[in-house]
Amino acid sequence: MPDIRMLELMFTCERTIFIVLEDHLHRPAWVDMPDKRVIQPQPNQGIIDNTTYDVLRPGVQINSKSLRDQADSSVLSTTAGVLVENDAGEAFMTAASHGIGEDGTVWKGGRADRIIGKAAVEIPFTDISLLKPKKDVAFVYKTFETEAAGPSPKFICLRTSEDDMPCGPCYLNSTYTGNMVGALVHKSVRLFKPDTPTTCTQRDLRYVVYDWMHTGQVEGNDSKVQPSDGTCGSAVWNGDGVILGFYQHYVSEGPWAGFAASVSASAVVDAGYRLARHPC
Structure with a gap:
């Protein structure tokens, strides 16, 4: 259907699928954002x-x-x-x-x-x-230990594209948020292709996998715990010490308010890298 441009596919833990045709996920346009001091x-x-x-x-x-x-x-x-x-x-x-x-x-x-x-x-x-x-x-x-979270986790590896769809608890600990606990509930595949889909070939297509976690910040509109833009780049991991991905942005409005997107760590693995065996 050349007149319809699919932006993203989203898979949920309830085994449902969303086909995203318009940007209701409110992804930030980084190039248009003011410099963050x-x-x-x-x-x-x-x-x-x-x-x-x-x-x-x-x-x-x-x-x-x-x-x-x-x-x-x-x-x-x-x-x-x-x-x-x-x-x-x-x-x-x-x-x-x-x-x-x-x-x-x-x-x-x-x-x-x-x-x-x-x-x-x-x-x-x-x-x-x-x-x-x-x-x-x-x-x-x-990461820094906290009384609530206990000892810091032991990281063992980066998630790969061969791993099962992640669901359940996930964690993030940054200087902007402190320790955060969330639940992974969705996975999406965002497609990148030329502006003229009719001339697009399979070789031209690129895709990036995202994990979507929910931490409940939108309930009660508690702005104190919503991740700020500075959180970007922080690792997100599960209870087994697997690095699932890297935090990218939080959705504060629209039907997906309360969810945060992370780029899957499999992108780093697919690019030819692994978790370093011996930190410097």
């Missing part, structure tokens, strides 16, 4: 921590200068993902592409003099970039 801690607005920790870990704040022009003070702020490696054993840190400025340089917390490394690889359409860390940067696979 570093947020100072405001306890009445949520749990935010821009501390410059000596050791990097999943979910801590990272920053990048928006433009190459040194006169421009705009700063992008997101969070660290996990450390991955290629077949040659070369290590990289995952991060949100839209949170990395023009020159690719990323630093810790609020300290522009604490450089982590530079963007080296971008996985197309996923908003995931891989940073090449400096040799003196230490990284551990441990």
Whole structure:
């Protein structure tokens, strides 16, 4: 049916299927969003921590200068993902592409003099970039422990495209949200193809897999616990320590309000990377 353009397929845990023809998922247009400046801690607005920790870990704040022009003070702020490696054993840190400025340089917390490394690889359409860390940067696979969540999890691997559809509890712990517990309920496949579908061939098609979790923030309109844009790039995992994906955005309005989308970690695996065996 060449006159109908399907944007996305969504599969639910109830074994139902949604065919998305219009953007009711309210995906943000990153290129049109204003630069996000570093947020100072405001306890009445949520749990935010821009501390410059000596050791990097999943979910801590990272920053990048928006433009190459040194006169421009705009700063992008997101969070660290996990450390991955290629077949040659070369290590990289995952991060949100839209949170990395023009020159690719990323630093810790609020300290522009604490450089982590530079963007080296971008996985197309996923908003995931891989940073090449400096040799003196230490990284551990441990999130911060909390009284409610108990000890930090032990991460064992990245989810692959061969794994079953994830359902059930999932977790995220970032400096913008603190520890979050959600439920994975949907999986979608977003299609990317040329603007002229009639000339599109199978070779032209690209797709990205997303997981959708619900954490109930929309009930009661409690803005204190809704993830902010800075949460992007944080790892989402399950109780077995499998990295399911990387947080991308939260839907605050429309029929999908209360859901948050994460890019499946299988995109990183399919690009030729695995969870690094020995964090640096």
